[in-house]
Amino acid sequence: MADPYDLIVIGSGPGGYVCAIRASQLGLKTAIVEKRATFGGTCLNVGCIPSKALLHASELYEEAGHGFGRMGIKASPELDLKRMLAFKDEGVKGNVDGVAFLVKKNKIDAFHGTGRILKAGRVEVTAQGGEKQVIEARAIVIATGSDVARLPGIEIDEQQIVSSTGALSFPTVPERLFVVGAGVIGLELGSVWRRLGSSVTVVEFLDRILPGMDGDVAKTLERIYSKQGLTFRLGTKVVGVQRGEGGLEVALEPSQGGTQDRVDVDAVLVSIGRVPFTDGLGLDDVGVVRDAKGRITVNGQFETNVTGIYAIGDVIAGPMLAHKAEDEGVAVAEILAGQAGHVNHDVIPNVIYTSPEVASVGKTEEELKAAGVGYNVGKFPFLANGRAKVNKTTDGFVKVLADAVTDRILGVHIIGANASELIAEAAVIMEFGGSAEDLARTCHAHPTLSEAVKEAALSVAKRAIHM
Numbered sequence: 001m002a003d004p005y006d007l008i009v010i011g012s013g014p015g016g017y018v019c020a021i022r023a024s025q026l027g028l029k030t031a032i033v034e035k036r037a038t039f040g041g042t043c044l045n046v047g048c049i050p051s052k053a054l055l056h057a058s059e060l061y062e063e064a065g066h067g068f069g070r071m072g073i074k075a076s077p078e079l080d081l082k083r084m085l086a087f088k089d090e091g092v093k094g095n096v097d098g099v100a101f102l103v104k105k106n107k108i109d110a111f112h113g114t115g116r117i118l119k120a121g122r123v124e125v126t127a128q129g130g131e132k133q134v135i136e137a138r139a140i141v142i143a144t145g146s147d148v149a150r151l152p153g154i155e156i157d158e159q160q161i162v163s164s165t166g167a168l169s170f171p172t173v174p175e176r177l178f179v180v181g182a183g184v185i186g187l188e189l190g191s192v193w194r195r196l197g198s199s200v201t202v203v204e205f206l207d208r209i210l211p212g213m214d215g216d217v218a219k220t221l222e223r224i225y226s227k228q229g230l231t232f233r234l235g236t237k238v239v240g241v242q243r244g245e246g247g248l249e250v251a252l253e254p255s256q257g258g259t260q261d262r263v264d265v266d267a268v269l270v271s272i273g274r275v276p277f278t279d280g281l282g283l284d285d286v287g288v289v290r291d292a293k294g295r296i297t298v299n300g301q302f303e304t305n306v307t308g309i310y311a312i313g314d315v316i317a318g319p320m321l322a323h324k325a326e327d328e329g330v331a332v333a334e335i336l337a338g339q340a341g342h343v344n345h346d347v348i349p350n351v352i353y354t355s356p357e358v359a360s361v362g363k364t365e366e367e368l369k370a371a372g373v374g375y376n377v378g379k380f381p382f383l384a385n386g387r388a389k390v391n392k393t394t395d396g397f398v399k400v401l402a403d404a405v406t407d408r409i410l411g412v413h414i415i416g417a418n419a420s421e422l423i424a425e426a427a428v429i430m431e432f433g434g435s436a437e438d439l440a441r442t443c444h445a446h447p448t449l450s451e452a453v454k455e456a457a458l459s460v461a462k463r464a465i466h467m
């Protein structure tokens, strides 16, 4: 057997590969194990990256068809779906190849195969062909991510009944797309196919879209998406899907029970959440504890109940987001190198890449009310922002929630163009414990959408200028 490593990372998603790079930067002899042919995990292969490629391309397609005219640009776009899917695949390849380059550059030993933990410090890697080898290390980080949550009795074939993975590659535009779950995936991929010509219905078990998101934001979004052409059926559950000749028949009923209803559709996207993925890792044999939702339980240092075995990313508690996994990867590498790695889980931005974009960081109004925290609200609509007005991207607003006593910013919620970029300054100011007044007194360039963030902060003290 070769010399032992300081660290073996299992899984090369944003959590795993970032952890391996940081560990290597800190001088740890590091190996990474990945069962896929390419690095990058869910995010780069079948998640963040391909979905954003399709969101970008389909948004421009819609803009060319319906938005260019008002700027005096005549265009009659024609969809070449095959080319659009190739554009997406090129984006994925560029990114996964980039990670392969970084792994090599950082002198991380890569093992392609499925990792199984034999005991603390020992990992067996089984390659696709079945050959096995055992590698050893002082520490093991599990970064095996998550998998699609399934609906009992509804089999995903990735052709007609798809998860997000199939919905990233429909070879033709489904005439009638039925989306189960009004969460992030349903709204992002539902938007993609609506723009490309599908008639999209989104069914949601609860009586609101985007549970967990600020209620005011979710309500506004429901109105905006409905205006764009998404049809919502809230408070409804899917009870079965029958395959018929050429199509699918979906059986629905009210969430609380009641009369059944049937609709004919061409494709169904199941997007009801994701579950931690630990299959084949051998956790039961090693005795690694998981919670009722199957998430690996870790302490403040990301260590499991078994000394020397750590876990990060989607496979542990917290939002299933790439940047959360990345930051945990950095933190655990630093801890293993004897440094004080840490992630502030209170300041993790969350973005939905529809048009308009939606971004938030920190607490929602509902959370502050439930915690009994007094707060002031500053809200500023993009309708009153100069740049949004000229660009005609006036849908949405910025909302700043600040502590009623200290003025410290507790949450920022944005619906609007470029919200994914605008949220970064909110995260920075919150990380530094800044107040609404700090944000309001910071000079923002004109004319920019970011002025709406400043105005919302001014509005906390009821002194917005342009309203």
Ligand code: FAD
Residues within 6 Å of the ligand: 010, 011, 012, 013, 014, 015, 016, 033, 034, 035, 036, 040, 041, 042, 043, 044, 046, 047, 048, 049, 051, 052, 113, 114, 115, 116, 143, 144, 145, 146, 164, 165, 185, 277, 279, 280, 281, 312, 313, 314, 315, 319, 320, 321, 322, 323, 324, 325
């Ligand atoms: P993963 O990325 O899931 O990586 C885990 C890796 O471990 C995989 O490559 C898997 O093959 C490997 N693996 C598993 N078991 C083993 C084993 N036993 N041996 C070897 N290898 C193993 N998040 C965002 O922040 N922004 C977005 O825009 C976004 N968009 C998304 C869009 C979609 C359609 C989906 C599905 C997800 C999206 N996410 C997004 C979520 C994001 O992809 C995840 O939060 C992120 O990938 C989690 O990273 P991870 O490293 O924990 O796990």
Ligand code: NAI
Residues within 6 Å of the ligand: 151, 180, 181, 182, 183, 184, 185, 186, 188, 203, 204, 205, 206, 209, 210, 211, 236, 237, 238, 270, 271, 272, 273, 274, 319, 320, 321, 350, 351, 352, 353
């Ligand atoms: P989700 O948790 O965001 O939404 C699932 C929705 O389905 C919820 O609204 C839930 O109430 C509903 N639901 C659950 N069971 C149902 C049922 N039986 N019938 C009808 N509705 C039901 O999950 P989603 O959209 O699948 O995404 C999974 C995760 O992937 C997200 O939580 C997020 O962490 C990550 N992701 C992040 C993205 C981003 O950051 N932009 C993009 C895509 C995914």
